[in-house]
Amino acid sequence: MHLFIYSSIYLFIYLCIYLFIYLYLCQVWSSIFMKHNDSKMFCLTGSGVNKVFVKEHDDAVLPCSLSTRENLVGMLFDWRKNGQKDGQKEVFLYDAGNHYNNGRQGQDKQFKGRVSHFQGQLMNGNASIKIQNAKMADSGIYSCDFPKLQPGQTFSIELVLVSGALIDMAKHLGNLSYNIWSKMKQKVSYSPVVLDPNTAHSDLFLSTDLTSVCCVDGQKLPRNPERFNSVISVLGSEGFDSGTHSWDVVVGASPAWILGVAAESFQRNKDVGSQSGLWRILYYKGEYTACSRPDPDTVLPVKKKLQRIRVHLDWSKGELSFSDPDTDTHLHTFKHTFTEKLFPYFNTNKPYLLEISPRRNPLSVTVNHHHTFDFNNQQEVTVLLHLYLSECALKYFGFGVFL
DSSP: OOOHHHHHHHHHHHHHHHHHHHHHHHHHHHHHHHHHOOOEEEETTOOEEEEEEEESSOEEOOOOOTTOOOOOOOEEEEEEEOOOOOOEEEEEEEEEEGGGGGGGOOGGGGGGEEEEEOOOGGGGGOOOOOOOOOSGGEEEEEEEEETSSSSSSEEEEEEEEOOSSSSOHHTTTTTOHHHEEEEEEEHOBBBBBBBBBGOOOTTTOOOSSSEEEEEEEEHHHHOOOOTTTSSSSEEEEEBBBSSSSEEEETTTTSEEEEEEEEEEOOOOTTTTGGGSSEEEEETTTTTEEEHHHHEEEEEEEOOOSSSSEEEEEEETTTTEEEETTTEEEEEEEEEEEOOOOOOEEEOOOOSSEEEOOOOOSTTOOOOTTOOOOOOOOOOHHHHHHHHHHHHHHHHHSSOOOEE
């Protein structure tokens, strides 16, 4: 009895603390949102300082666009490289047709003759630049500034030069160890999915944590048999050949996308519509369609614009289901006797992010990508308890703070 009372008091105190923090954060977020809600900028790399990984001596594309696709021909944007020792360096400046490649002065000598913009994409709001023959000295954080927007906007991206032909997945993810994955998958049905950069089409840009993807102009990437070269697609890094697996994808405002699973034998250098081994739903021109060759396409009776899609694979039962997790509405189920490993499949040809979203429910745990939980350690278990209480607060009281 006493244990129950103490536990109740403990939970009540935590809820009060979380409520106070929640209200404070709401106030801060509200002030930020009110200040920037008129922004026309949409950085293709997502929020924060993300990274572009480029092999040394290849061309590096630093992507950034206006979400409104506003014509940039008569506007001003300025790319600079930020440095602690030598300050900012002028990389590329475009001002209504006047830029460093047609006589304008002021460009840093490190970038002279090596940086260009995408003239044909200016009308679509594309302010991306390309640095030719990328060198180790080019590594660092770059900013794209639109000083004449109201309010002025600046977005940053980090260029990282690598020497290997392909990215080592385990090394790239650091301490996001596969031990975490195995422990988590024993406790929840949600499958942590990250993208495999070695399969990504050259027109796709992946976030540094490999959970977001969007379409940019072509990058020069190493050729390898795993990479898609005919369709703008990317696969998840882990394939499934047993059990049940589920993942959520935030599609947001994207006007066109394809989600599903692809068989391991699916040909990366052939058109999607000409081969079997791919089960997916696509969204295009306001219409949702389920497709799997050689079966005929099925137009789905969905009228509203969905924000998230849940993909649920039951390999053993031979079922692949899609649903709207926000309303718990079933969209479509494929039934097939699977015989080989299946990989999460993502396709987009638009400059809008598709983001693999962590599922939050009382049984799930949000962990830092650079930490491995030891379930035999009392301190680690205490952290998990805090996470669990926060998840409960979110479910039953509508708020929560995630550590």
